[in-house]
Amino acid sequence: MINRRIVLAARPQGHAGLEHFRLERTELPPLAPGQVLVRHHYLSLDPYMRTRMDAAKSYAPAVEVGEPMVGRTVGEIVESRHDRYSAGELVADMGGWQEYAVVDATVKGALNRLDTARVPLSAWLGPAGMPGITAWIGLHKFIEPKAGETIVVDAASGAVGSIVGQLVKAAGCRAVGLAGGAAKCAHVREELGFDACIDYKAHRDFASLAAALDAAAPIGVDGCFENVGGLIFDVVLSRMNAFGRIALCGMISGYDQPAAPIANPKLLLTQRLRLQGFIVSEHPELWGRARDELADGIASGRIRYRESIAQGIENAPAAFLGMLAGANFGKQLVKLI
Amino acid sequence: MINRRIVLAARPQGHAGLEHFRLERTELPPLAPGQVLVRHHYLSLDPYMRTRMDAAKSYAPAVEVGEPMVGRTVGEIVESRHDRYSAGELVADMGGWQEYAVVDATVKGALNRLDTARVPLSAWLGPAGMPGITAWIGLHKFIEPKAGETIVVDAASGAVGSIVGQLVKAAGCRAVGLAGGAAKCAHVREELGFDACIDYKAHRDFASLAAALDAAAPIGVDGCFENVGGLIFDVVLSRMNAFGRIALCGMISGYDQPAAPIANPKLLLTQRLRLQGFIVSEHPELWGRARDELADGIASGRIRYRESIAQGIENAPAAFLGMLAGANFGKQLVKLI
Numbered sequence: 001m002i003n004r005r006i007v008l009a010a011r012p013q014g015h016a017g018l019e020h021f022r023l024e025r026t027e028l029p030p031l032a033p034g035q036v037l038v039r040h041h042y043l044s045l046d047p048y049m050r051t052r053m054d055a056a057k058s059y060a061p062a063v064e065v066g067e068p069m070v071g072r073t074v075g076e077i078v079e080s081r082h083d084r085y086s087a088g089e090l091v092a093d094m095g096g097w098q099e100y101a102v103v104d105a106t107v108k109g110a111l112n113r114l115d116t117a118r119v120p121l122s123a124w125l126g127p128a129g130m131p132g133i134t135a136w137i138g139l140h141k142f143i144e145p146k147a148g149e150t151i152v153v154d155a156a157s158g159a160v161g162s163i164v165g166q167l168v169k170a171a172g173c174r175a176v177g178l179a180g181g182a183a184k185c186a187h188v189r190e191e192l193g194f195d196a197c198i199d200y201k202a203h204r205d206f207a208s209l210a211a212a213l214d215a216a217a218p219i220g221v222d223g224c225f226e227n228v229g230g231l232i233f234d235v236v237l238s239r240m241n242a243f244g245r246i247a248l249c250g251m252i253s254g255y256d257q258p259a260a261p262i263a264n265p266k267l268l269l270t271q272r273l274r275l276q277g278f279i280v281s282e283h284p285e286l287w288g289r290a291r292d293e294l295a296d297g298i299a300s301g302r303i304r305y306r307e308s309i310a311q312g313i314e315n316a317p318a319a320f321l322g323m324l325a326g327a328n329f330g331k332q333l334v335k336l337i
Numbered sequence: 338m339i340n341r342r343i344v345l346a347a348r349p350q351g352h353a354g355l356e357h358f359r360l361e362r363t364e365l366p367p368l369a370p371g372q373v374l375v376r377h378h379y380l381s382l383d384p385y386m387r388t389r390m391d392a393a394k395s396y397a398p399a400v401e402v403g404e405p406m407v408g409r410t411v412g413e414i415v416e417s418r419h420d421r422y423s424a425g426e427l428v429a430d431m432g433g434w435q436e437y438a439v440v441d442a443t444v445k446g447a448l449n450r451l452d453t454a455r456v457p458l459s460a461w462l463g464p465a466g467m468p469g470i471t472a473w474i475g476l477h478k479f480i481e482p483k484a485g486e487t488i489v490v491d492a493a494s495g496a497v498g499s500i501v502g503q504l505v506k507a508a509g510c511r512a513v514g515l516a517g518g519a520a521k522c523a524h525v526r527e528e529l530g531f532d533a534c535i536d537y538k539a540h541r542d543f544a545s546l547a548a549a550l551d552a553a554a555p556i557g558v559d560g561c562f563e564n565v566g567g568l569i570f571d572v573v574l575s576r577m578n579a580f581g582r583i584a585l586c587g588m589i590s591g592y593d594q595p596a597a598p599i600a601n602p603k604l605l606l607t608q609r610l611r612l613q614g615f616i617v618s619e620h621p622e623l624w625g626r627a628r629d630e631l632a633d634g635i636a637s638g639r640i641r642y643r644e645s646i647a648q649g650i651e652n653a654p655a656a657f658l659g660m661l662a663g664a665n666f667g668k669q670l671v672k673l674i
Contacts, residue, residue, distance in 0.1 A: 059579065059607055251606055259601055259602055262599040265588065266588050268585055269614040270388070270396050270614070272615055274614075275611070275613075276611045
């Protein structure tokens with residue numbers, strides 16, 4: 001059986017482009033005992049994947065040149081040589097950018113069965129999956145919102161930010177988003193229920209963006225869920241109230257080019273701020289609670305989400321690069337069947 | 338009775354200089370009921386005072402032009418109109434840069450009686466006072482050292498840093514200091530017992546300073562007690578291990594000029610670091626325990642310290658400016674009698 005996959009063709013020096021990816025066709029090997037074969041329905045595309053293309057030290061090993069890109073996937077077991085798994089079951093796995101994956105089912109956590117009666121299959125890669133859980137942990141463990149506070153999240157229409165804002169509202173706080181363009185901002189306010197959303201593309205310098213934030217957050221900012229970095233972070237930092245908390249989840253502005261410096265770090269001291277960098281996989285003790293709450297919210301319709309879906313593994317690189325540039329609208333997926 | 342004091346003559350635009358201070362002679366008013374008159378023996382000079390000279394938003398109000406500079410003092414009550422205080426008692430107060438202060442003793446915390454049987458009077462402004470307690474709280478509350486870890490502190494021969502390193506050693510950790518010049522570094526290693534001390538003046542660029550830190554902290558840095566900011570912080574940040582903690586206590590490099598940016602903030606994310614800005618006065622619940630432990634250490638000789646003492650209130654501005662430039666060696670005081 002033929003498997004199609006995307007491998008890292010070369011490491012980017014600066015901006016990533018299509019030339020750094022290559023489509024390959026490989027023959028799937030026969031299963032060994034304990035293995036299962038998963039046919040992927042959806043591949044999740046996430047900003048962190050850009051950091052894996054570099055050789056630089058990060059929290060996870062780099063993808064080797066010639067190896068498939070890493071990524072979270074959901075799909076159906078089509079063949080099993082493990083007693084506890086059967087063909088036809090729907091599962092999530094770290095299958096990578098490919099149509100099929102051979103998974104060693106004896107490894108704890110390698111496969112997770114999915115309940116698709118209440119939550120659609122694709123949502124297990126978005127609001128009920130890693131992005132939603134990232135939002136939940138960043139907000140509840142690190143920002144610790146108190147009712148009445150103002151919490152700012154950038155990339156607010158994205159897979160993580162969109163959930164952050166809805167959880168902020170549920171916590172009784174003011175949710176202020178930043179997103180690129182009027183359409184995304186309208187979605188953030190009207191569909192997701194944020195109190196305000198700033199179109200950062202309409203505010204290209206510090207003074208302009210700061211004035212917009214002052215209007216959206218008139219009593220200052222108590223919590224910041226940071227996905228972007230750069231100018232946006234500098235502006236939010238300048239408006240933080242004393243004892244504010246910053247959950248540093250991503251710095252997408254610095255993934256494809258040198259990370260912009262923090263211009264005025266003295267504010268971290270004078271405002272007695274707490275900043276915590278985190279990655280969701282290191283807080284497994286909270287996954288069960290977060291996933292249950294998110295799945296309940298999705299099933300009941302309280303949590304809303306939007307997906308951008310590319311079709312076919314061959315289109316994964318373009319969809320990924322588009323996402324890095326902000327072209328997606330909600331969770332970016334690739335449909336593989 | 339005549340009181341001599343130093344007032345803020347003008348706000349600095351950039352570097353502070355002698356022209357921003359003025360010596361005044363004033364007549365002390367008669368005491369009102371509830372007041373006591375304290376004759377100061379020592380004035381503490383501390384880096385935070387530079388931030389109070391600016392009008393910019395900070396955690397404490399600016400000193401007004403024409404008003405005395407703020408500061409912690411120790412001295413003797415020479416006259417009292419409060420039942421609970423008597424002439425001859427030794428006390429600490431926020432008396433400011435002046436020879437005498439009229440203190441409203443009815444205000445809780447305005448006066449603290451001092452035990453000078455075990456701890457010398459001046460030490461209540463240094464290792465047993467605000468600087469020592471700052472060291473204790475920053476280390477134990479925010480860095481939370483675990484035995485075997487490596488903790489870095491800059492301004493290591495200063496009033497705060499010198500105590501940080503000794504507490505780091507007591508916690509079973511490796512203490513690495515940075516200080517300016519061979520004499521200070523020798524003191525930090527030989528008198529204070531740090532495992533290593535880097536002369537930052539001998540390493541003027543990132544690569545050179547980083548190589549020195551690699552030698553001093555061969556398995557990386559788990560905790561950083563930050564007093565300086567700028568290049569030193571950028572280098573320490575680049576050597577932080579995963580899950581490291583940064584207690585942001587000061588950014589003296591940015592007090593007298595624009596604060597240097599954090600060059601590579603992405604490290605805060607990729608290393609999942611926690612950074613906490615703090616000021617000691619906001620953690621009163623820990624003062625008692627910290628002060629008791631520090632006083633015990635001083636009385637027993639386990640905690641060592643050094644003082645730089647200027648003579649006379651008229652020399653306070655020069656001593657203060659020297660301290661900002663690193664000319665002091667240990668706790669900077671002004672002796673006023």
